[in-house]
Amino acid sequence: MAINKISIIGLGALGIMYADFFTGRMPQGCVSIIADENRIRKYKETGIFSNEKKCSFYYEKPDENSIPADLLIVAVKNYGLEQAMETMVPFVSSNTIIISTLNGVTSEEILAERFGKEKVLLCTAQGMDAVKQGNRLTYKHLGYLSIGTEDGSSGRQLEETAEFFDKMQFPYKIVSDMKRQLWNKLMLNVGVNQVTTVYQTTYGGVQKYGEPRQMMIEAMNETACVAAAYGINLSEQDVDDWLKLVDGLNPEGMPSMRQDVLAQRKTEVEQFAGTIIRYGKKKNIDTPVNRILYDRITVIENNYGREA
Numbered sequence: 216m217a218i219n220k221i222s223i224i225g226l227g228a229l230g231i232m233y234a235d236f237f238t239g240r241m242p243q244g245c246v247s248i249i250a251d252e253n254r255i256r257k258y259k260e261t262g263i264f265s266n267e268k269k270c271s272f273y274y275e276k277p278d279e280n281s282i283p284a285d286l287l288i289v290a291v292k293n294y295g296l297e298q299a300m301e302t303m304v305p306f307v308s309s310n311t312i313i314i315s316t317l318n319g320v321t322s323e324e325i326l327a328e329r330f331g332k333e334k335v336l337l338c339t340a341q342g343m344d345a346v347k348q349g350n351r352l353t354y355k356h357l358g359y360l361s362i363g364t365e366d367g368s369s370g371r372q373l374e375e376t377a378e379f380f381d382k383m384q385f386p387y388k389i390v391s392d393m394k395r396q397l398w399n400k401l402m403l404n405v406g407v408n409q410v411t412t413v414y415q416t417t418y419g420g421v422q423k424y425g426e427p428r429q430m431m432i433e434a435m436n437e438t439a440c441v442a443a444a445y446g447i448n449l450s451e452q453d454v455d456d457w458l459k460l461v462d463g464l465n466p467e468g469m470p471s472m473r474q475d476v477l478a479q480r481k482t483e484v485e486q487f488a489g490t491i492i493r494y495g496k497k498k499n500i501d502t503p504v505n506r507i508l509y510d511r512i513t514v515i516e517n518n519y520g521r522e523a
Contacts, residue, residue: 216371218379222275222284222306224249224299225291226263228345228471229316231352233288234272235265237503240383247284249306253518264351281305286376289315289326292476293486294344296322300329307334312372314362316340318404318471319486320397330522336372338362339400344465346474359386363393395449398442403457405487406435409508412515414481417473419466432458434488441491444498472512479519484512 221241223234226248238246250258255274263270275281282308291299295315307313313335315322328334343358360380364373373389380387390396407421410431414420421428432454439449477483488502488509496504 216285216310216375218285218312218375220245220282220284221287221288221379222247222249222285223290224303225289225295226250226258227290227292228347228352228354229340229343230288230290231263231265231270231347232318232343232345232354232357233290235268235270235352235462236357236385237383238270238272238431238466243365244273248272248308249275249277249287249302251302254275261350265413266353267351277302277305279305283308283311285310286312286379289313289317289322291317292481293317293319293483294481295324296325300326303330310446312336314338314360314376316360317486318401318483319490320394320401321486321490323397332365334372336362336376337365337397339393339396341400344468346468348421348474348478352409361388361389361390361393361396363390363396365394367391367393395447398438398445398447399449399453401487401490402435402438402442402453403460403468404433404472405438405491405505405508406457406481407461408470409434409484409487409505411469411473412476413508413511415473417467417469418461418464422462422464422466430504430508431461431508434508435503437495437504438491441495441498441500444500476512476515482515482516484509488512 221237223230223262232250255276255419289517307330311334311376313326315326315338323335339361341358345354354387410421410427414427421431435454442449472482488505491505
């Protein structure tokens with residue numbers, strides 16, 4: 216089957232970016248934003264803007280007349296996944312392909328348990344520089360999606376998705392070892408997202424030698440140690456590669472968790488430090504750096520709305 220209808224749930228930075236991309240390349244109504252009635256009303260009242268352009272999105276609420284998607288991109292935050300899955304139900308058929316752009320290593324397992332393993336491709340979003348403030352998104356680089364299957368094999372879902380992305384000229388890579396890819400991306404997020412948040416800094420704060428950069432490296436090394444206990448080999452070279460990437464970013468820029476804290480939104484600390492702590496505990500691996508980061512970020516969240 217060819218992919219003729221794509222649906223997206225979640226209008227954070229990635230959701231807006233991908234919805235805008237595909238809406239501009241597909242016939243009207245072939246790209247839909249899935250949301251409940253109240254959220255749709257809010258989107259329409261405030262408007263959604265991408266690089267200063269007002270987006271003309273097509274919205275669908277779940278009901279008995281909902282038409283299933285051929286490709287469904289889940290772009291909510293991890294803490295919104297359970298609610299998102301309830302909303303998604305009428306849009307998922309036996310042929311629907313599901314891609315999650317959520318950070319961490321657990322969302323695909325949760326989606327597979329709910330909708331069937333055969334429907335879910337493993338995925339990571341990389342290389343984008345999207346910044347969302349309120350209902351406005353700005354970005355220069357779309358980045359790309361890494362996609363693949365759990366066992367590295369091909370199949371209908373992967374082939375149809377690749378064919379669709381080729382047709383749309385959407386940037387992607389097929390990765391044979393996606394489980395390692397997910398852990399590798401988690402290693403970056405555990406380091407740069409959490410440390411810039413705790414030290415209230417931009418990328419520039421971890422690009423120079425000092426305590427924040429050292430803590431970022433130590434947090435990443437802890438992640439590699441935990442991953443190894445689960446058969447995932449993350450090397451010193453992987454850490455060095457991420458450091459080079461971070462060092463090449465705009466020093467005034469900042470990752471998503473730091474943006475969330477500035478906007479006093481709930482963070483993904485449970486998916487970052489929380490995951491490393493929990494997985495480490497199961498294998499009797501101590502993770503002191505991630506425990507410090509977890510505790511400090513939790514305090515930051517608990518102090519939202521209070522005077523400094």
